[in-house]
Every structure is written in C-alpha cells, then in structure tokens.
Amino acid sequence: MTTDQFDLIVIGAGPGGYVAALRAARLDQKVAVIERRTTFGGVCLNEGCIPSKALLDSSELLAMARDDFAGHGIDIEPPRLNLPRMLQRKEEVVAKLCSGIAAMFKQAKITSFEGTGRLLPANADGSHQVEVKSADGATQTLGGKRVLLATGSRAMELADLPCDGDSVVTAREALNFEAVPKHLLVVGGGYIGLELGSVWRRLGAEVTVAEMLPRLLPFNDAQGAELLQRRLKKSGMKILLETRVAGLSREGSELRVQLQRGETQEELVCDKVLVAVGRRPWTEGLGLEEAGVTLDQKGRIQVDADFQTSLPGVYALGDLIPGPMLAHKASAEGVAFAERLAGQASSVDYANIPGVIYTWPELASVGQTEEQLKEAGIPFSSGKAHFSANGRARAMGETDGFVKVLAAPESGRILGVHIIGPRASELIAEAAAVIAFEGSVQDLALICHAHPTLAEVIQEAALAAGGAALHG
C-alpha cells in the first residue's frame, strides 16, 4: 500500500542526492530521501573525500613534524604516531558533517527514510512508486510524481585479487587499518590509490604502487604527473608501471602477489593489498530493468539535459551517470537538476570541472590539458611559472612544482590551468572562476594578487602565456 505522496523521492543521500533534495525542498517541493546507511553524505562523507582528507591532513602534519620542523628551527623529540587517536579524529570530522546534513534536512522539512529504495513499475498516470526496505526486512511504499536515482558507485574488484575486507581491501577498509601495514601494495595508480598510499607511507609503511598503464594519471598534465611521480618516489613510495597483478597466494599473514611486468613475473611479499582500480555505478537492486530504465554499455544510466532517464519522471545524477566520478560534479548536477525541475535554465559546465589529487605536492587542474589540445588540433600558447621563484613558497619551504596556463593564441582565452605544488587544491579555484567567466590570460594577469602569496604564481604563468612574463 502506498503510504505517502511526495513531489520528489530521492534514492541515495550522497553529495548528488542530498544537495538535489535540499535545493528542491527550498524550491517548494515536498521531498523524501531514502538512504540505506544510518548517516547521510554518501561515499564522499562516510568513506571517501572527507575521511581520506582527514587522514591526509593528519599524516601530513606528522611528516612535517618529523621531516621539516628542524629546517624551520624547531627542535622536537621525534614525533610518535597515535593511530587510534588519528582514526578517532577522522571519525569525529565525518560525524560532525553527517549530522550537519541531518539538521539541514530537518530545517528544509525533508522526510527521510532509512532503508534500501527500489523503483517499482510506473503507475498508469505516469506517477511513480518506490519500495523502501528497512534493515529488519519491513517494507513500505512511497508514491511520488518524480524519482531521482542518486545511488552513486562502488569500488571495482579484480577477479585475481578478491577483496576479503581484511588483508585485500578497498578504500573503505584502507581508511581504517588498525595498525600501520608493514608493506602495503596499492593496485591502481589513480588518485585514490596515490592518496591512501601517501597516508600510509607517511605513517611508516613501505608502499608499492602497481599501475597497469605506462604512466600515472593519464588524464592529467603529463609534466605534472611526472613530477608527482618523482616526488612520490623521493618520499619512499615504489611505483611500478606497466605492471599487472597475475595472482595471489597466502602464507600465514604474508601475502605473495604475482606481478606481471612485460614478459617477466615477479613476486611481491606484503601484508596488505589495497585494490584501487576504479569505481562502477551502483545500480544493482534498484529495479531499473523491470521499471524500464536503460543503461549504457558501461552500466551507467543515460540521461538528457534535464537528467531524465529513458523512463519519464525518473531522473539520475552523480556517479550513476557519465562524467567524472567526483563529489562536486554530483553536487553541481544536484543543483542544476532541482532548478531545472523548477523551470530555471541551470546547467553544469562539464568542460570545466576541476580535479585534484591531494598528494604532496598536490596536483590540480581545470579545463583541457596540452595533450588533449594537441590531439584535437587546437592551437594554444603555454605559459609556465615555478613555485621556486615565489616568495611565499620560499618562506613556507615548499618550492616544488609549477603552474601551467594554456590559452588560445589570438584571443588569449584560457583553455586550461594545471598546478602542481603546495595548496594547488585551493589555488585552482581562481583558475576555475576565470575560465567560467570565459576570461583571458590578460584578465588573469591584470587581477591584483596579494603579495606574498602562492597565487602570484598563477598570475606569473598567465603573463608568460600572454608572452609578457615579468620575472621569467
């Protein structure tokens, strides 16, 4: 029996679903949210962006105290790791943010249901029903004019390396190791593997990254990725490219992993393996096939400009649909979806979604890379400026890296900005804003930047791209 009627039923309360729900509620929709977890915030808050950044920040402080304080004239006893406290702090950060969403839901009068949502075949009048099954097996049915699917994604696994949740794990468990592994093998050199590998390396583990491709981060600026690889190696991380996992055997707590490198096979002995080979949309159990929602060959839900699926009145966004699997992309879609539903002309600028790898140094980019522009035959000028020539970076003792600005030769319009260096994650926001307003290198160069700041390197790179480098 259908118990409640809503304008919009959202399945999944990650950064896509919860943002869409909030925006829709503030635009006067009666909204219900169904979430299978006991907390809101999805993968991002519970086992992704936030806990990983909490551990990255904590481990960075430990590494600074151990490796850099003496250079600043601060002599301390060698710092000791209190891992339980570090993990507890991460949980506190997560809990605070999750409860913040619950409070916002309450304020926006959103009704939430804890349980697993499943789409039922549409009613004859085009309205929809969603079944909610709670953990104790009880079910209820909600009725809604529209349904938004926002169930996100799950970690992919490898047939030769099945995860057991203990020694062969996904990111979820790698955020919660109770002791520092002796030797952690990270399978997959994408951002999740490099970030979590950095955490455990800083905390004292031997870390080896095995990547199938001939280079790390193939969608990033090649020079930036190469510099990052060198810095990670310098930090003690071992990086094996063109390497596949061919098998695994166990001897007590020891894992013996067979690695295929070209024609040769090597054995690597470790105690933990993190499988970080990508994520896939989480569509299982949603009742999509029965209801008539079609998927593409990669298992993603196809949507139109309104985020509507092949079934009228049913929408999807976030990691479920094509595009980068990033929290801010999901949230931008959440806002655009709700505003379009209310008749506004909102959209997402997919060409300019910034991406960040929170290693040290950080790697951040927005727009197109040199490699993409060359492949598309688009002419461009390039300007580069280094942090080593920047006063603030010198004062901080963080001189690694550069900013690269790519621009159209005639108009100077900025086509891409790539930053590797300290706080690149924060610096990229300026570049994203200028690109969003279709700004040129001249615009960027004319903005008065505070001195001394890291952001001056962006200004200098813009000047260089316009052929007017000041300090170069």
Ligand SMILES: Cc1cc2nc3c(=O)[nH]c(=O)nc-3n(C[C@H](O)[C@H](O)[C@H](O)COP(=O)(O)OP(=O)(O)OC[C@H]3O[C@@H](n4cnc5c(N)ncnc54)[C@H](O)[C@@H]3O)c2cc1C
């Ligand atoms: C370790 C790690 C680090 C990351 N770091 C970053 C980062 O720094 N920056 C960044 O932008 N992105 C990062 N990501 C990616 C980011 O977390 C995702 O892109 C983002 O969470 C996707 O949002 P979403 O709303 O589409 O789905 P999700 O966040 O996956 O949320 C979906 C929610 O739906 C719920 N759900 C699923 N099925 C059902 C159902 N049938 N009924 C009810 N509820 C259901 C799930 O429990 C989940 O809570 C990271 C991911 C990982 C794993």
